[in-house]
Structures are given as C-alpha cells and as structure tokens.
Amino acid sequence: MTALHTPATLNLVPFVSVDHMMKLVLHLGVERVLADLAGYIADDFRRWPEFDKTPRIAAHSPDGVIELMPAADRRAYGFKYVNGHPKNTASGRQTVTAFGMLADVATGYPVLLTEMTILTALRTAAMSALAARHLAPEGAATMAIIGNGAQSEFQALAFRALLGIDRLRLWDTDPAATAKFRRNLDGAGFTITTCRSAEAAVEGAEIITTVTADKRRATILSDNMVGAGVHLNAVGGDCPGKTELAAGILTRADIFVEYAPQTRIEGEIQQLAPDHPVTEFWQVLTGDAPGRRAADAVTLFDSVGFAIEDFSALRYIRDRVAETPFAQDLDLLADPDDPRDLYGMVMRAG
Amino acid sequence: MTALHTPATLNLVPFVSVDHMMKLVLHLGVERVLADLAGYIADDFRRWPEFDKTPRIAAHSPDGVIELMPAADRRAYGFKYVNGHPKNTASGRQTVTAFGMLADVATGYPVLLTEMTILTALRTAAMSALAARHLAPEGAATMAIIGNGAQSEFQALAFRALLGIDRLRLWDTDPAATAKFRRNLDGAGFTITTCRSAEAAVEGAEIITTVTADKRRATILSDNMVGAGVHLNAVGGDCPGKTELAAGILTRADIFVEYAPQTRIEGEIQQLAPDHPVTEFWQVLTGDAPGRRAADAVTLFDSVGFAIEDFSALRYIRDRVAETPFAQDLDLLADPDDPRDLYGMVMRAG
Numbered sequence: 001m002t003a004l005h006t007p008a009t010l011n012l013v014p015f016v017s018v019d020h021m022m023k024l025v026l027h028l029g030v031e032r033v034l035a036d037l038a039g040y041i042a043d044d045f046r047r048w049p050e051f052d053k054t055p056r057i058a059a060h061s062p063d064g065v066i067e068l069m070p071a072a073d074r075r076a077y078g079f080k081y082v083n084g085h086p087k088n089t090a091s092g093r094q095t096v097t098a099f100g101m102l103a104d105v106a107t108g109y110p111v112l113l114t115e116m117t118i119l120t121a122l123r124t125a126a127m128s129a130l131a132a133r134h135l136a137p138e139g140a141a142t143m144a145i146i147g148n149g150a151q152s153e154f155q156a157l158a159f160r161a162l163l164g165i166d167r168l169r170l171w172d173t174d175p176a177a178t179a180k181f182r183r184n185l186d187g188a189g190f191t192i193t194t195c196r197s198a199e200a201a202v203e204g205a206e207i208i209t210t211v212t213a214d215k216r217r218a219t220i221l222s223d224n225m226v227g228a229g230v231h232l233n234a235v236g237g238d239c240p241g242k243t244e245l246a247a248g249i250l251t252r253a254d255i256f257v258e259y260a261p262q263t264r265i266e267g268e269i270q271q272l273a274p275d276h277p278v279t280e281f282w283q284v285l286t287g288d289a290p291g292r293r294a295a296d297a298v299t300l301f302d303s304v305g306f307a308i309e310d311f312s313a314l315r316y317i318r319d320r321v322a323e324t325p326f327a328q329d330l331d332l333l334a335d336p337d338d339p340r341d342l343y344g345m346v347m348r349a350g
Numbered sequence: 351m352t353a354l355h356t357p358a359t360l361n362l363v364p365f366v367s368v369d370h371m372m373k374l375v376l377h378l379g380v381e382r383v384l385a386d387l388a389g390y391i392a393d394d395f396r397r398w399p400e401f402d403k404t405p406r407i408a409a410h411s412p413d414g415v416i417e418l419m420p421a422a423d424r425r426a427y428g429f430k431y432v433n434g435h436p437k438n439t440a441s442g443r444q445t446v447t448a449f450g451m452l453a454d455v456a457t458g459y460p461v462l463l464t465e466m467t468i469l470t471a472l473r474t475a476a477m478s479a480l481a482a483r484h485l486a487p488e489g490a491a492t493m494a495i496i497g498n499g500a501q502s503e504f505q506a507l508a509f510r511a512l513l514g515i516d517r518l519r520l521w522d523t524d525p526a527a528t529a530k531f532r533r534n535l536d537g538a539g540f541t542i543t544t545c546r547s548a549e550a551a552v553e554g555a556e557i558i559t560t561v562t563a564d565k566r567r568a569t570i571l572s573d574n575m576v577g578a579g580v581h582l583n584a585v586g587g588d589c590p591g592k593t594e595l596a597a598g599i600l601t602r603a604d605i606f607v608e609y610a611p612q613t614r615i616e617g618e619i620q621q622l623a624p625d626h627p628v629t630e631f632w633q634v635l636t637g638d639a640p641g642r643r644a645a646d647a648v649t650l651f652d653s654v655g656f657a658i659e660d661f662s663a664l665r666y667i668r669d670r671v672a673e674t675p676f677a678q679d680l681d682l683l684a685d686p687d688d689p690r691d692l693y694g695m696v697m698r699a700g
Contacts, residue, residue: 010443011368017681018361022699030696052409059402059422061455066427068418072409077416079431081451083458089689093360093457097683101431105411107443108433117684121692150686153693177690184694330680331367333447334467336500339439340527342471343503344534346380349372 011335016114016317020326024317025118027324031161034154036320037126038133038162040312048282050074051308055262063087065239071307077103078311080116084239095213096120102314112318113330116310123313124305125154127258128233129162131301132207134284134291135256136231140206141167146198146220147212147236148172148181155209155235156185163207167191171201172212199225210244211235217271223248228296235303239266245300247271253298256281256291258306267302278302361685366464366667370676374667375468377674381511384504386670387476388483388512390662398632400424401658405612413437415589421657427453428661430466434589445563446470452664462668463680466660473663474655475504477608478583479512481651482557484634484641485606486581490556491517496548496570497562497586498522498531505559505585506535513557517541521551522562549575560594561585573598578646585653589616595650597621603648606631606641608656617652628652 016024025033044051052072059066064085071078080100088095098116103109132140143165145152149172159165168190172178178194185192195201202208202225210220213236223246226232232253236244245268255278257263264274281301283289292299321327336345366374375383394401402422409416414435421428430450438445448466453459482490493515495502499522509515518540522528528544535542545551552558552575560570563586573596576582582603586594595618605628607613614624631651633639642649671677686695 015680018684019681019699022696025696026700054407057404057407057418057420059420059427059455061422061424063456064458066422066453066455066458068407068420068429070407070409070418072411072416074411077409079418081429081453081460083453085456085458088457088459091457093459094684094686094689097459099460099682103416103431103433105409105416106413106435107438107441108414108416108435109443109447110431110449115682115684118692118696149690150692180688180691180694184691184697330365331369332449332465334368334444334465336444338530339444340499341530341534342468342500344530346372346375346468347534349369350376 009335010109011331011333012329013110013113013332014321014327015330016112016321016327018115018118021115021118024321024324024326025122027326028320031157033122034126034129034158035161037123037313037316038130038158040316041123041127041130041309042285044308044312045282045285053259054307056307069307069310071311072105075105076311076315077105078314080307080310082116082120100310100314102318110332112314113332114314114317119313119317120310121151121154123309124151124235124303125158127309128155128209128235128301128303129158131256131281132159132231132233133162135299135301136163137206137229137292137295140231141165142169142205143167143207143209144169144171144201144205146171146201146208146210148177149211149213151211151235152181153184155211156190159207165207169193169195169201169205171195171198207231207233209233209235212244217241217243219246220244221249222246226298228298230298232298232300233303234268234300240270243268243271249298250300253300254293255279255300255302256284257302258304262306263302263304266304268300269302359685361681361683362679363460363463363682364671364677365680366462366671366677368465368468371465371468374671374674374676375472377676378670381507383472384476384479384508385511387473387663387666388480388508390666391473391477391480391659392635394658394662395632395635403609404657406657419657419660421661422455425455426661426665427455428664430657430660432470450660450664452668460682462664463682464664464667469663469667470660471501471504473659474501474585474653475508477659478505478559478585478651478653479508481606481631482509482581482583483512485649485651486513487556487579487642487645490581491515492519492555493557493559494519494521494551494555496521496551496558496560498527499561499563501561501585502531503534505561506540509557515557519543519545519551519553519555521545521548557581557583559583559585562594568594569596570594571599572596576648578648580648582648582650583653584618584650590620593618593621599648600650603650604643605629605650605652606634607652608654612656613652613654616654618650619652
C-alpha cells in the first residue's frame with residue numbers, strides 16, 4: 001500500500017475522508033482506537049494549564065447551532081467545526097456533523113484536515129471511559145446505558161476497553177434503537193440485558209450512562225433511581241436547556257466536569273447555583289484533586305465535550321494515519337516560488 | 351467538461367483547490383472576478399445589520415498568529431482560517447495562508463470548502479476599490495502603489511476594473527518587487543512609472559495605496575507627503591503594532607473603516623484616541639453617512655480585512671464554481687442510512 005499521507009510539497013495537506021476514517025478505525029480496531037484516544041486525552045489533560053482555552057464560538061439560528069471549537073498548546077493548534085440541527089433528520093441529514101483541522105503553531109500551516117463526525121463519537125466515548133476509570137467504584141462490572149442511539153455502542157466498547165465492563169443493561173424509549181445496539185454488538189462478547197424501563201435498567205448497575213437525544217429539560221434519571229456507590233456518566237445533556245438528571249441527584253453527587261466555565265452553561269450543572277462546587281477532571285489526573293472519595297459516594301461526570309478532547313483526537317489521527325494509506329493530499333495552500341509573486345503564479349496557471 | 355461541483359450525495363462537499371481557484375480566476379478573467387467580488391461585498395455591506403458579527407478569534411504564539419474569522423447571516427455561515435507568520439519565508443513557506451468554508455444555516459451542512467490565500471488577495475483588492483469608488487476624488491486617474499508585493503497587482507487591477515485607474519506610480523524598498531510588478535502587468539494597458547522614493551511616487555497621485563509588509567510601526571507616508579484632495583488606501587497596517595501612516599495624516603483625514611471595534615485594535619487608527627470619530631463604510635453604501643465631503647478633503651480607507659468580506663467571497667465562489675468543473679467532491683460528512691447507526695456504518699465499511 002502506498003502511504004499517501006506524506007505530502008510531496010508544502011502546498012499539500014493530508015485529508016482523512018469519512019471513508020478513510022472508517023477504514024482507519026477498522027484497520028486499528030475500534031477498542032484499540034478508543035483506548036489510544038483515552039491515552040492521548042489523558043496526556044493532554046495532565047498538561048491542562050499549558051493550553052490556550054476558549055469557550056466554543058457559537059452561531060445560533062432558529063434551526064440549530066454552528067460552532068467553532070479551537071484549542072492550542074505551544075506546538076499545535078486545532079479546531080473543530082460542528083453543527084447541531086435537530087430537524088435535520090426530517091431531510092435525511094445528520095443532526096450533528098463535524099470536521100476539524102490541526103496546524104503547526106510554528107508556521108501556521110495545516111498538517112491535517114479530517115472528518116470528525118465519527119472521530120467525535122470515538123473521543124466522547126474515550127473521554128467518558130477515562131473519567132470513569134478514575135471515578136467509578138472499584139470492581140464495577142455492569143453498566144446501564146439509557147439511550148441507545150449513535151453514541152451508545154462507542155460508550156460500551158470504551159468502557160470495556162478501559163474498565164473491563166462487559167455486562168450491559170439497555171433501555172431506550174424506542175425499542176428499535178435497542179435492537180440496533182444488540183444487532184451491532186451481537187457476538188462481541190458482552191452480556192446484554194434489554195430492560196423495560198430506565199428504572200429496570202439501573203438495577204444492579206455500578207455505572208449509569210445517560211446518552212439520550214432529548215433536547216429539553218428531561219428527567220431521564222429521577223432522584224430515587226440513583227443509590228449509593230454509583231458512577232453517573234451523563235453524556236446527553238450538552239447544551240443550554242438540555243439536561244437529563246433530576247437536580248436532587250446533583251446535590252448528592254461529587255461532580256466532575258471538563259471545563260467549568262463551559263459546563264456551567266451547557267451541562268447538568270446548569271440546574272445548580274453558579275458557585276456549586278465542582279472539580280475539573282484534569283485535576284484528578286494530575287493528583288491535584290481527589291477522584292472517588294468513598295465506596296458509597298455518588299460520582300457524576302457531567303460531560304459536554306471540550307475542545308482539548310478534539311485536539312487530542314486530531315493529534316492521534318495525525319500520528320496514526322501517517323502509518324497508513326488512509327489519507328489523500330489536498331492542494332489547499334498557495335505556494336508560489338516567490339512569496340511576493342502570488343499574481344504571477346495565478347497567471348502562469350493558464 | 352463535467353461539472354464536478356454538484357455533489358451526488360449529501361456526504362459530499364465541493365472543494366476548490368489552489369489549482370482550481372487559479373483556473374477559475376483565469377476562466378472568468380481576473381478583472382471580472384474583482385468587479386464581481388466588489389459587487390458581492392457591496393450587497394453584503396448594504397445589509398450589514400443583518401450579520402452576526404464577531405471579532406476574529408486569534409491564537410497568538412511567539413512565531414505568529416492563527417485566526418478564525420466567522421460571519422453569518424440568516425441563510426449562510428462562513429469562516430476563514432488564516433495564519434500570519436513573518437518568519438515563514440525563511441523556510442520557503444508563505445507568511446499568510448488561508449482556507450475557508452461556507453455552510454447552510456438551516457442545516458449546518460458545509461456547502462463549500464476552498465483555498466482562500468488567492469481568494470483573500472482578490473477580495474482585499476476588491477474591497478479597496480469598492481471603498482475608493484465612493485471616497486476617491488472624482489476623475490482620479492493616477493494611483494501610487496507603495497509596496498509592490500503579493501497584493502499590489504491585485505490592487506492595480508481592481509482599481510482599473512472599478513474606477514478606470516490606468517496610471518500607476520510604483521515604489522518599493524526592494525527594486526526586485528517593483529520589477530516583478532512591471533513584468534506581471536507588462537502589456538496589460540497600464541502606464542507605469544517606477545519611482546525612486548515614496549515621496550516621488552505620490553507626486554500627482556489622487557489615490558495612494560500603501561501595502562507594505564513591514565511588521566512594526568513604520569512611517570511609509572509622512573505628514574507632508576499627503577496633500578489636499580487625496581484618497582488614501584491603507585492596506586498594509588493590519589495588526590496591533592503594525593501601522594504605515596504618520597499620525598498627523600490621520601487627524602486631518604476623514605476616516606472610513608470596515609468594523610470599528612476591530613479596526614481600532616488592528617488598523618492605522620490604533621494610533622488615535624479610542625473615541626476618535628470614524629465612519630463604518632457600510633453606512634456610506636446605505637446612504638446613512640456621507641462619503642467624500644469635498645474635493646479637497648483627505649479621505650482614508652483604513653483597511654484591515656473583515657470576516658464579511660470573506661463571507662461575500664465564499665458566496666461568490668459557491669455561485670460561480672457551480673458553472674464550472676473547477677471543484678472536486680470531498681467525502682467530508684458521515685451519512686449513515688440510519689442516523690442512530692453510526693457504529694453500524696463504521697463496521698460495514700470493512
């Protein structure tokens with residue numbers, strides 16, 4: 001196989017298409033990718049203070065939102081373009097699509113352009129499992145997954161790759177979603193129980209993942225459904241007005257977030273006072289803050305997705321795709337022989 | 351020729367490479383492109399209040415800056431990625447490179463990805479000439495161009511396309527830059543005079559364009575060099591600490607800017623008090639503010655480049671490329687048959 005990824009000249013930028021991303025993930029193996037991504041995220045979170053952090057830049061419209069999520073350290077700059085348009089499914093489009101770019105800070109030159117719809121699903125699951133590895137009760141073996149949509153299989157695989165979770169209890173308002181999940185992971189080695197309600201799904205689960213698509217203040221988990229010693233992985237609530245957990249759960253839980261200024265706007269904790277104590281998860285990784293403090297504590301990872309996770313994912317793809325043919329070169333950067341002769345370059349193209 | 355620009359399926363996004371951009375410009379004719387771009391910019395500036403305006407989002411590093419410049423109206427969303435790295439020429443790279451994207455606000459789906467290094471040069475010149483058409487003294491026929499680098503030929507052609515300027519007086523600290531300009535526009539119908547100093551270049555010129563690359567507080571034009579009845583087109587000063595004009599000129603001039611909050615940071619007027627009166631140029635186009643008030647006035651267009659100009663340029667390329675084969679389809683957007691079955695799509699790619 002020819003390695004297409006190494007640009008022959010400075011004007012070319014490697015591009016990973018959707019098709020190439022799928023082939024790259026299959027080539028490496030999805031659980032390896034999830035574990036590797038968790039490693040890249042952990043490496044970046046441990047040096048959190050080095051990052052230039054910006055809350056996402058959002059353009060809202062009646063139909064949805066378009067966001068740019070930049071993040072940079074001293075060596076690399078990345079950004080993700082991502083939209084969220086709930087009505088898109090009516091026209092056969094995706095609710096969320098994304099692409100992103102990584103650039104060299106020293107030159108400003110892009111070094112990677114890639115699809116990020118699939119990559120975001122992978123990094124979200126890797127982030128959840130990474131947090132759970134530090135927050136979930138020891139010996140956890142069973143996870144409830146409430147909401148069996150596009151993110152759910154990735155969550156299951158990430159939790160097995162990082163925590164060894166192999167018993168799953170599923171629930172979704174639409175049985176077809178659960179059936180799809182079971183079909184996709186049939187024969188993958190999980191013990192899967194389909195439940196008749198969210199209440200039934202959480203029975204006996206040490207970890208509860210909520211990953212529903214409801215775009216409003218929903219109560220996927222009510223206060224009485226969450227007992228002592230449980231880790232909550234709340235993935236679905238990720239924008240103003242969209243939450244999944246009863247406020248009573250939040251006041252009982254030790255809450256961990258990615259980047260507090262963003263999570264207070266977008267996460268479950270938008271239901272709480274703006275000064276409610278939360279821990280930024282990177283501090284657990286650096287040892288600056290405790291993770292799980294007691295076997296009977298309720299821990300909550302209030303996940304909304306932060307730009308540094310995308311940065312980590314972009315770094316990972318840049319590193320991995322270099323060993324494969326799963327990229328094509330894009331003629332993206334004008335490269336006149338004499339930098340002052342842009343006009344001459346255009347004219348000579350004739 | 352096959353029109354490659356119309357994606358067959360929803361996952362594909364038309365991409366205009368550097369090579370395709372050059373061929374598109376040559377196909378349409380550079381002066382037509384400049385005049386068309388001025389028209390698109392004027393259309394967008396006339397509806398200025400409709401735009402979601404954000405100052406550019408900059409990531410600074412010791413070697414340069416990387417910026418995202420978004421702009422949106424109710425129908426379309428655009429952004430440009432652009433870097434500025436003065437030391438790049440030492441490694442054979444461009445100081446500035448850019449690419450951009452246009453998306454449909456209703457769905458969040460990208461509709462165009464394109465190189466923007468060449469396109470930015472074109473839109474900057476179109477913007478300058480559009481401003482001058484409303485601000486320069488009537489009957490202007492001669493333009494001094496101080497700084498004969500990458501932007502200079504585009505400026506000359508835009509001013510001819512929009513104002514009929516065909517006499518040029520050139521000066522650059524490096525004679526090779528001026529020689530390159532003359533070579534590129536030899537036989538293009540201009541009467542060109544190479545001058546031995548900036549002072550000599552401005553003699554008899556009704557319009558003075560400064561477009562140098564000096565990244566510091568320079569005085570390309572001193573106060574005594576600018577007489578009554580002149581229009582100044584100051585293009586080179588475009589970031590904090592980078593200016594071209596003596597402050598004395600500014601206090602005599604009627605100053606027009608793109609977007610005052612940005613220009614006060616980046617433009618010539620960073621030398622003035624933050625409340626010094628300036629006019630946003632869009633108000634001249636809508637008739638809300640006067641342009642040139644008297645034959646002997648000194649007018650200054652303090653150009654720094656604003657995201658709406660890139661938005662206009664993206665709209666133009668989207669419209670024009672649709673009639674040509676100068677685009678290729680990128681497989682950028684994941685498009686599973688069932689939006690909830692992203693995982694299944696990845697697995698089936700095997």
